[in-house]
Amino acid sequence: MDISVVIPLFNEEESLPELMAWINTVMIANNFSYEAIFVDDGSTDDSWQVINQLKEEYSTVRAIKFRRNYGKSAALNVGFAATKGDVVITMDADLQDSPDEIPELYRRVREEKYDLISGWKKKRYDPITKTIPTKLFNAATRKMSGIKLNDFNCGLKAYRNDVVKTIEVYGEMHRYIPVIAKWAGFSKIGEQVVEHRARKYGVTKFGLSRFVNGFLDLLSIFFVGKFGKRxxxxxxxxxxxxxxxxxxxxxxxxxxxxxxxxxxxxxxxxxxxxxxxxxxxxxxxxxxxxxxxxxxxxxxxxxxxxxxxxxxxxxxx
CATH class of the missing domain: 1.10.287 (Helix Hairpins)
Structure with missing residues (x-):
């Protein structure tokens, strides 16, 4: 199988049909064999019912549902364990990530032999209360990790399959996956400018607490990665x-x-x-x-x- 698309979600019932149709169109146009793995992080709306309907329409759909909300990191970790594709693509379910980016991400991982390609939302449609703290965290992460990425937290990423089978994501550490991958020995990490689309349905699921948790997780990654065994x-x-x-x-x-x-x-x-x-x-x-x-x-x-x-x-x- 060429590609596994892992899609963590929480209360995104409105966007799922459009997202799946878009992914399927891109895959067919590029002759990719693929699977779409939806990980329902304890949604309280009709997201799971929508996913069941999508399964009837698309044989490539697979899905996992949590009993309660555990967070994006947990959803990604479980989704990674279920993947079968040579290249793993992660994207958010809110239609702010464009599936049209998948072919180029796939090509760079396969042909240019990257371990990980991280998306860079150079032009963003987020409010200033979100963009300024994000820039500060990106700067701090670059300084501490030595990885020259502009956008660590972009949900649109591509990995070689053995990367996702090796790393462990927990807490709020999904935003620092490139750092975790580097500490695990996957050093060929690249970046690709990707389209950031304005949210079409629903509201953001992240509050201000994610910035405090994110900083603490960055310190945890730095300490465990460098001094975990000594x-x-x-x-x-x-x-x-x-x-x-x-x-x-x-x-x-x-x-x-x-x-x-x-x-x-x-x-x-x-x-x-x-x-x-x-x-x-x-x-x-x-x-x-x-x-x-x-x-x-x-x-x-x-x-x-x-x-x-x-x-x-x-x-x-």
Whole structure:
């Protein structure tokens, strides 16, 4: 099979027939063999009934329905597990992503050997309250990940099948799939300018909380990807640095007092009366705790059953 199209959705009953007809037209025009996998993320409208009707009309339709709303990341993760196509395309169900982009995305993955192509909605139809925070997150993600993409959160992406079978998407991490793929060893990541269409039906399903959750997930990806198998390197380094800094400050205060005593110079202030003493004490305590945290995390990591599981691309026997 050439292409698997994974479509996560939540309350999109109005747009589904038009979207499926559009996808089918594009696939037939390009002689692609394909499957369309709809993942209903606990919709409360008639989306599931519409999908059942589409299944009767299109034999290429497959569908999964959650009992409740788990989020887009969960829907994508389950959809990825179900794919059979050589190339996997993800798109939103609200008709803001154009299926006309699929042939070029497919060609670049197959012919140019990209692991992942991420869409870039260069011209957007979103309100400024959404576009400005998105630009800030994209800039922060570029800086932390080293991946030169303009739009990490675009729902329209193309992957080699082994990419989606390797990575795990959870929480709010769907917006950072390129980062997850890079940490998994899939480094050939490209970008393609795609059309962003104004929403035709319904309303957006994302609130302001996604920006807070997105930032926390970015930190999680950065930490787990870089220090997941060696937490002592992170906590231990910071702990030793804090402990040494506090010790140096404490020794300096003690040295100053001893110098005054030895030289018979009046020294009226007690060490415990100085703010620096408490700063040093906090630094020593925090440093000790961080070192112990790293030590415990290292023990947990070494006891984990997947501690020596690594992604092997090829093997010759």
């Amino acid at each position: 937490p002592m390197h992170f906590f231990g380094s910071l702990g030793v640095l804090s402990f040494l800094l506090g010790t140096i400050m404490a020794l300096w205060m003690i040295g100053v007092k001893l110098y005054h005593i030895a030289m018979h110079i009046p020294y009226k202030r007690e060490i415990t009366d100085q703010p620096l003493f408490y700063i040093a004490l906090v630094a020593i305590v925090v440093g000790s705790q961080m070192f112990l945290t790293g030590f415990v995390a290292e023990l947990v990591t070494r006891s984990a059953p997947e501690r020596n599981q690594y992604l092997i691309e090829k093997e010759i026997n």
